[in-house]
Amino acid sequence: DSGVTQTPKHLITATGQRVTLRCSPRSGDLSVYWYQQSLDQGLQFLIQYYNGEERAKGNILERFSAQQFPDLHSELNLSSLELGDSALYFCASSVDGRDIEQYFGPGTRLTVT
Amino acid sequence: EDQVTQSPEALRLQEGESSSLNCSYTVSGLRGLFWYRQDPGKGPEFLFTLYSAGEEKEKERLKATLTKKESFLHITAPKPEDSATYLCAVQAWAAGNKLTFGGGTRVLVKP
Numbered sequence: 001d002s003g004v005t006q007t008p009k010h011l012i013t014a015t016g017q018r019v020t021l022r023c024s025p026r027s028g029d030l031s032v033y034w035y036q037q038s039l040d041q042g043l044q045f046l047i048q049y050y051n052g053e054e055r056a057k058g059n060i061l062e063r064f065s066a067q068q069f070p071d072l073h074s075e076l077n078l079s080s081l082e083l084g085d086s087a088l089y090f091c092a093s094s095v096d097g098r099d100i101e102q103y104f105g106p107g108t109r110l111t112v113t
Numbered sequence: 114e115d116q117v118t119q120s121p122e123a124l125r126l127q128e129g130e131s132s133s134l135n136c137s138y139t140v141s142g143l144r145g146l147f148w149y150r151q152d153p154g155k156g157p158e159f160l161f162t163l164y165s166a167g168e169e170k171e172k173e174r175l176k177a178t179l180t181k182k183e184s185f186l187h188i189t190a191p192k193p194e195d196s197a198t199y200l201c202a203v204q205a206w207a208a209g210n211k212l213t214f215g216g217g218t219r220v221l222v223k224p
Binding site: 100 | 144145147149154155156157158159162200202204208209210211212213214215216217
């Protein structure tokens with residue numbers, strides 16, 4: 001158990017809908033990262049937040065957005081969903097000081113039908 | 114652009130048959146190279162961080178090594194419970210804390 005929690009574990013929704021994925025980092029970690037894992041693309045970095053502020057952006061679609069709240073939990077919002085958005089979405093966290101290791105949560109499996 | 118290539122894509126081993134996984138990388142200014150283990154449908158589990166060429170780290174039957182262009186994950190006398198996908202990732206100084214992952218090596222250890 002990494003100490004990172006994600007909800008829900010599974011999500012099934014229809015095209016065009018909007019969903020919110022939630023992540024709670026390990027205790028004491030200030031950075032939260034979101035990654036998408038699909039069969040054809042592998043693990044891809046989406047976005048990083050550090051202590052409530054966006055720090056880095058990867059290949060995140062404009063239909064996707066994220067935020068980190070004062071209690072350091074983070075939410076990833078996916079809107080206008082398409083079939084190709086079906087994937088595993090992972091959250092990771094790190095202390096973001098001397099330690100650079102990222103610890104991953106169990107993931108949310110999103111299925112768009 | 115940072116790139117990570119892992120080989121082979123899949124590896125079938127008999128229990129006790131040692132082998133090595135390769136991770137070749139191209140990065141402008143390596144901050145760290147990471148190895149993770151991932152079981153089906155689960156999140157990646159952190160194994161090792163390597164920072165500079167020549168560094169080695171060990172954990173049970175796993176040993177990771179690093180050169181300027183590649184890293185190896187050696188599995189010594191594997192057991193069926195070592196079956197998993199092993200992921201390699203790099204972090205560049207210029208890219209903040211973003212991890213760039215390889216495609217992984219699926220390892221199956223048969224009893």
